[in-house]
Amino acid sequence: MTRDEAFTQFLLRMGDNTLILGHRVSEWCGHAPVLEEDIALANTALDLIGQTQMWLGLAAELQGEGKSADDLAFLRDAWDFRNVLLVEVPNHDFGRTLMRQFLFDAWHLIQLGRLVKSSDPRVAAIAEKASKEAAYHLERSADTVVSLGDGTEESHRRMQEALDYLWPYAGEMFQSDEVDAEMVKAGIAPDPAALREEYDALVSRVLDEATLTIPESRFAHKGGRTGAMHTEHLGHLLTQMQWLQRAYPGAKW
Template identity: 90%
Template sequence: MTRDDAFAQFLLRMGDNTLILGHRVSEWCGHAPVLEEDIALANTALDLIGQTQMWLGLAGEVQGEGKSADDLAFLRDAWDFRNVLLCEVPNGDFGRTLMRQFLFDAWHSIQLGRLMKSSDERVAAIAEKASKEVAYHLERSADTVVGLGDGTEESHRRMQEALDYLWPYVGEMFQSDEADAEMVKAGIAPDPASLREEYDALISRILSDATLTIPDSSFAHKGGRTGAMHTEHLGHLLTQMQWLQRAYPGAKW
């Protein structure tokens, strides 16, 4: 694997995470329990899609095949996506959506903090921009997880169920492969595994405030960030997200 192949892979991973999660979160638009939450979810989705344009734009540049961020978002099929499985699991109820957001935001904020020191100044610039937004996402999702976890009997039960359901998807964010090793060597990105300690400390503190129990299992579903095996849900998501470009190839707004 060449340096550029590894770099493009890394950028697809960053951009596909924000794209797929951004799309998932946008599915709430018009459906959230109260107007303020609807607006908050739509704004979070918007930030993530905005970040996607920067990551996938750079991915296209590094690939050097003349592909734009839009080409990469709309003209690839499931097996070419490199997002972690956590981002593609269905929304479930409001509690599960916010728990997924929290588990991702915590990783995202730590990752972007490291990427701000990247040896590649384009990566550092995107990370600097995105980290301001993600700090805000994390503040909100953490607050909501605590509010609902340490809330009523019903909300507590649902949040614990959400955590139990999503926990097996957490481990994939910290897995490393050949492309990651290449990124570490080039000083472009950290080894994913090196984020785990900080992540565990952060989520343990919040989940403990939320009176929730982290499942005692280290089993991790994987295959998303390598593209080896996505869940069945990604294909369904793409049929909706890519519908227009599939039905009318090359259509412009």
């Protein structure tokens, strides 16, 4: 694998994570439990989609095939996506949505903090902008997890169930492969495995405050970030997200 090929895969991973999670979060628009949450979740989704535009735009530029971020978002099939499985699982209830957001936000902010120092100035610039949004996302999702986890008996039960369900998906964010090795060698991005200790410390601190118990199992689902395997949910999500572009290919609005 050449450096450019690895670089493209890395950019797709970053962009696909924010794209798919952004779409998932946007599904709450008009359906959140209270108006304030409806607006907050919509803004979070917009932030993530904005970051997607930058990551996938750079990936398209690197590919040199005349494609745009829109092409990569709307004209690829499920097996071409490189997002972690965590972001494609359905929203379920509000508790699971916020737990998923917290588990992703904690990783995302740590990752972006490393990317700010990337040897590639374009990556560093994107990370600099995205990290400001990610810091707010983490503050908000962590506070909500604590409020619900240490809230009523019902909210605590739901948040613990959400954590039990989602925790096996978190480990994929720290799996390393040849793409990561190439990025480390080039000084573009960190080794995912090197982020785990800081992540565990951050997550444990918040979940302790939320009176929630982290599952002991270290089993981790995998396959999303390499494209080897996705859940059935991604295909259903893409049919909703991509149908207009595919029904009217090349349409200008």
